[in-house]
Amino acid sequence: MADINGTALVHQADAQWADRVRRLAADRGAVILAHNYQRAEIQEVADHVGDSLALARLAAASSAREIVLCGVYFMAETAKILSPERTVLIPDAGAGCSLADSITADQLRAWKAEHPGAAVVAYVNTSAEVKAESDVCCTSANAAEVVAGIPEDREVLFLPDQFLGAHVKRVTGRANLKIWAGECHVHAGISPQALREMAAARPEAELYVHPECGCGTSALWQTGTGDLPAERTRVLSTGGMLEAARTTKAPAVLVATETGMLHQLRKANPAVSFEPVNPHATCHYMKMITAESLERCLRTGQSEVHVDDAVAARARQAVEAMIAVGPAPVTAGAR
Structure with a gap:
């Protein structure tokens, strides 16, 4: 009692x-x-x-x-x-944010100087100063659409997340997309091996993978090789995960992103068991x-x-362009 x-x-x-x-x-x-x-x-x-x-x-x-x-x-x-x-x-x-800290405005200016005329697409996980040096911002929910909207013959500098950039390059087929080598320390720690092992152990479960994850790009590759079940694997933004959670018929979903996301997923569909791929994927900044x-x-x-x-x-122009997509x-x- x-x-x-x-x-x-x-x-x-x-x-x-x-x-x-x-x-x-x-x-x-x-x-x-x-x-x-x-x-x-x-x-x-x-x-x-x-x-x-x-x-x-x-x-x-x-x-x-x-x-x-x-x-x-x-x-x-x-x-x-x-x-x-x-x-x-x-x-x-x-x-703060480890991903936002992975590029400064000075570094971006130097990168732009090496690629004159390139369009700069900045993930929203960046400082105001970096946004001010960019043409358009994006989030994981609309990054592919933003890049697809840029003329194909124009070079694109995508920053700062290398995993999201690789995902966008794969989705768009953009050969002239240059990617900054930044990462979110939390998402980078969610490994392809952990995803593969959990998927094998839980054949009834769907997989929701955030494109910032270290396993994001390899998840798409693994679905093509049969190492992951293509029909059960989805690469989604957090907003996309929530939308998918509301309608899924699967008894369980394995979630590859920061663990705070589980709260909204479980509220959205209490009948489904939402489980983290990495239970230690917690952002201490958040x-x-x-x-x-x-x-x-x-x-x-x-x-x-x-x-x-x-x-x-200057940053407002880039952010408003993101919102319009x-x-x-x-x-x-x-x-």
């Missing part, structure tokens, strides 16, 4: 915290946007939960006085770029946003995100 009572007290405390957060947000005129990789309690209290593309579109369309971005810093910068007249807050300004830091942010207004006006004006956003947790 002690365990049951203890659980009840935890749930009551969670409910009290959520009520405080929602009250504070209402008092500030704030909308709370959370990424799919956030902690479960952050996702539950957010007004909207989605992938990078969905959050960018929501930030651009929001009429709220303030935007509280529960994600990593480049996401908050993107919200500020799209809504310069609004206050944008991030509960922990230290929430998990830096906590219940305490979100409440503190709403009470104090820290930490406000600022982007230099000149940088923001499909697919439609997939969000969850709206209340």
